[in-house]
Every structure is written in C-alpha cells, then in structure tokens.
Amino acid sequence: MNLVVELVYILCKNFFPVDYDNTLILRELETLPFFINTLSMFVDEVTIFVKGGDGGDGCVSFRREKYIPHGGPDGGDGGKGADVILHVSEKIDTLLDITSKVKFIAENGGSGRGSNRNGKDGKDLIINVPKGTLIKDSETGRVIKDLKKTGESIRIARGGKKGRGNAYFKSATNQTPRFAEEGKKGRERWIKLELKLIADVGIIGLPNAGKSTFLSQVSSARPKIASYPFTTLQPQLGIVEIEDFKRLVFADIPGLMKGAHSGLGLGSTFLRHIERTKVVIHLIDISAKPDPLESYYLIRKELKLFNPKLSEKPEIIATNKVDLLDTRIYLNIVKNLAKKLSKPVYPISAITGKNVKTLIKRVANLIDKKTEDENSCLSLPVGRQGQTR
Ligand SMILES: Nc1nc2c(ncn2[C@@H]2O[C@H](COP(=O)(O)OP(=O)(O)OP(=O)(O)O)[C@@H](O)[C@H]2O)c(=O)[nH]1
Numbered sequence: 308m309n310l311v312v313e314l315v316y317i318l319c320k321n322f323f324p325v326d327y328d329n330t331l332i333l334r335e336l337e338t339l340p341f342f343i344n345t346l347s348m349f350v351d352e353v354t355i356f357v358k359g360g361d362g363g364d365g366c367v368s369f370r371r372e373k374y375i376p377h378g379g380p381d382g383g384d385g386g387k388g389a390d391v392i393l394h395v396s397e398k399i400d401t402l403l404d405i406t407s408k409v410k411f412i413a414e415n416g417g418s419g420r421g422s423n424r425n426g427k428d429g430k431d432l433i434i435n436v437p438k439g440t441l442i443k444d445s446e447t448g449r450v451i452k453d454l455k456k457t458g459e460s461i462r463i464a465r466g467g468k469k470g471r472g473n474a475y476f477k478s479a480t481n482q483t484p485r486f487a488e489e490g491k492k493g494r495e496r497w498i499k500l501e502l503k504l505i506a507d508v509g510i511i512g513l514p515n516a517g518k519s520t521f522l523s524q525v526s527s528a529r530p531k532i533a534s535y536p537f538t539t540l541q542p543q544l545g546i547v548e549i550e551d552f553k554r555l556v557f558a559d560i561p562g563l564m565k566g567a568h569s570g571l572g573l574g575s576t577f578l579r580h581i582e583r584t585k586v587v588i589h590l591i592d593i594s595a596k597p598d599p600l601e602s603y604y605l606i607r608k609e610l611k612l613f614n615p616k617l618s619e620k621p622e623i624i625a626t627n628k629v630d631l632l633d634t635r636i637y638l639n640i641v642k643n644l645a646k647k648l649s650k651p652v653y654p655i656s657a658i659t660g661k662n663v664k665t666l667i668k669r670v671a672n673l674i675d676k677k678t679e680d681e682n683s684c685l686s687l688p689v690g691r692q693g694q695t696r
C-alpha cells in the first residue's frame with residue numbers, strides 16, 4: 308500500500324515541479340478518492356448488524372392416541388432465541404476478523420412440538436473482539452460499553468423469549484386451550500465497534516518528524532521509514548524495555564497535519580488512539596519548515612480542537628534531527644523554544660540515538676509519577692470503609 312502512496316506522491320511532485328510544497332501536494336492527494344480508499348483500509352472501526360435469535364413458537368397439539376379419548380393438550384414450548392455476545396479475547400488484536408461479514412444473527416429457538424416436546428434453545432453467538440473495543444450505537448453514537456478487560460463480555464442483542472405451548476395454558480376452566488404463544492423476536496441493532504489501542508505513550512508530530520525512526524530506535528518494532536510524508540498509515544506499536552524489567556508500549560501515530568481534527572490527512576482517524584495513552588511525546592523536526600514553535604502550536608491546536616482533554620495530557624517535547632545542525636545552532640533553537648513554551652525541550656536524534664535514552668527515562672519517570680498520583684487518589688478514604696471510589 309505504501310508503494311501506491313509513494314507513486315502518487317512522486318506523480319504529484321512532478322505535477323508541481325517548482326518549489327513544491329508538501330502540504331499542497333497532500334491536499335491534492337486527498338482529493339483522489341482512490342487514495343482515500345487505500346488509506347481507509349486499516350480496520351480499527353467496523354459497523355455491524357447484530358440480531359438475537361427469535362424465540363421459537365409454542366405448539367398447539369392434543370394427545371391423540373387409540374383408546375384414550377379426550378387426550379389433553381400436549382403442545383410444547385418453543386426454545387429461547389440465542390443472544391449475541393461480544394467477548395474480549397486475548398487472542399485477537401484487531402477488528403479484522405469481524406470484517407468478514409456484516410450481519411451477525413444468532414440462532415432462533417426451535418418450535419415446540421406435540422407430546423410436550425419443547426423446542427431447542429438457540430446457541431449463543433459469541434463474537435470475539437480485542438481488548439480496548441468501544442461499542443457504540445451506530446445510529447445515535449451513544450457509547451454502549453467500553454470493553455477494557457480481557458474476558459469481559461456483554462450481551463449486545465438479546466434473543467427473543469420462547470412462546471409457550473398450549474399445554475402450559477391448560478387450567479381448571481380451560482381444559483383444551485386451542486392457542487399457544489408465538490416466540491418473541493430477537494433484538495436487532497446496528498452497532499459500531501471502535502478499537503482504541505492501549506499504549507502507554509503516543510508519539511505524535513507532523514509527517515516526517517521522525518516518529519517511526521524514533522520507535523525503531525527505542526524498540527524492536529520495524530515500521531516503514533521514508534523521506535516522504537505519511538509513510539506510516541496506521542499506528543505502530545513497539546515495546547520499550549525500561550530498567551527494572553519494566554516495559555512500556557509506545558505507539559507511533561501517523562503524521563498529523565493542519566485540519567487533522569476535522570479529518571484532513573490521516574491523523575484524525577488515529578487521534579482517538581492517543582486518548583488513552585498516559586503520556587505523549589511531541590516530536591518536532593528541528594530542521595524543517597514550519598519552524599519548531601509554529602509546528603508545535605499547529606499540532607497543539609489540532610489536539611485541542613479534536614478533544615480538549617487530549618491537549619491536557621502530559622507531554623514531553625523533543626526536537627528531532629539535531630544531527631543535521633551544528634551543536635551551537637540547535638542548542639540555541641532548543642533554548643529559545645523552551646523559553647517561549649516555558650517547558651523543557653529535549654534535543655534528540657532518532658537516527659543516531661543521541662539523548663534518546665534520557666528522553667525515555669523522563670517518559671518512564673513521568674508515567675511512574677502519574678501512576679503514583681492516580682493510586683494515591685484511589686486510596687483516599689471516600690465513602691464507606693473499603694470503598695475507594
Ligand atoms: N538526519 C536525521 N534524519 C532523520 C532523523 N529521524 C528521522 N529522520 C529521517 O526523516 C525521514 C522521516 O522519518 P520517519 O521516521 O519516516 O518520519 P515519520 O514522522 O514517521 O513520518 P510519517 O510516518 O510520514 O508521519 C526519514 O528519511 C528518516 O530517515 C534524525 O534523527 N536525523
């Protein structure tokens with residue numbers, strides 16, 4: 308797929324031979340429906356139809372046997388319609404398996420029969436989903452459930468109730484009921500499943516900032532790296548080993564651009580992935596245009612517009628590619644940036660690994676501190692004894 312992007316990019320580059328501008332080319336690319344189609348192939352969101360099985364009908368039947376006159380009602384009950392259940396399985400990492408079909412319909416209950424034979428209950432339909440799946444009602448957008456833990460289940464479409472057979476309705480006043488209940492219809496609904504990656508750290512920045520290079524430097528992940536923007540088309544995860552056998556999951560998020568919050572570029576599709584990260588590393592290409600301060604604010608604005616909470620997330624700012632500049636020059640830029648932002652700025656080179664370890668340590672400390680803070684909040688004596696929330 309990256310090959311396609313590469314080709315389209317090269318074509319566009321030739322189309323704008325003089326002083327071409329990456330952003331301009333990317334805007335043009337977005338107008339190509341073909342391009343958009345290829346980009347939307349990543350499955351982190353899927354809409355499906357789920358329907359519980361219908362309850363089986365009850366049966367109207369009377370015992371008819373030789374030499375037994377007036378055999379009573381013996382119509383059995385129908386079986387219960389099966390439920391559709393979403394279950395968090397540790398064996399699944401993506402929603403890809405669910406894309407094989409759109410409709411998930413659970414088994415109907417069997418119909419009741421004579422001689423008091425009840426219909427069979429439908430067998431529940433279990434759909435396995437990965438941890439971190441958010442279930443929404445696709446029509447209203449309402450969040451139905453956030454499946455965060457492995458082994459968690461939710462009945463998403465209840466099967467219909469069984470219909471009772473006429474034997475059930477026999478009473479002193481009605482010895483021969485000639486009616487039975489129909490089974491109830493199973494519940495049906497359209498739902499949207501969204502997969503949120505649960506990473507500890509999100510690496511964000513403009514396209515080409517060096518996010519994938521950084522991930523490959525700190526973990527054994529091998530995302531594609533190239534000198535054209537939007538090389539990374541879907542979030543890449545990497546596990547970073549920290550001292551004391553600790554591990555953190557880093558997510559390299561596809562490049563963000565101006566307008567990302569409203570769907571421009573790839574970023575908005577993936578911004579939701581950083582909603583759950585504990586910390587973000589904001590990577591800025593020190594050698595590129597716009598200048599570091601401007602590109603910093605550009606991304607911050609997008610985060611805020613997408614979800615103000617995202618912009619409140621603890622952030623570590625790092626200027627990348629310092630190997631391209633003279634030490635005196637890059638230190639000057641970093642100093643000025645830190646002063647203007649009143650925040651520490653880490654000068655790093657993802658390619659050479661310069662200062663990368665220091666940055667990782669800082670990330671680990673910040674996460675430790677955050678976890679400590681959260682734990683101390685949880686242990687506050689609130690409510691009844693033993694109740695922490
Ligand atoms: N000199 C130098 N080049 C770097 C450094 N980090 C990344 N690059 C180069 O910058 C280009 C883009 O790097 P990527 O890691 O693909 O950038 P990205 O941020 O993942 O880009 P997208 O996936 O398109 O958003 C590549 O040509 C890298 O080799 C660095 O520290 N120094």
Ligand SMILES: [Mg+2]
Binds near residue numbers: 539559
């Ligand atoms: Mg990348």
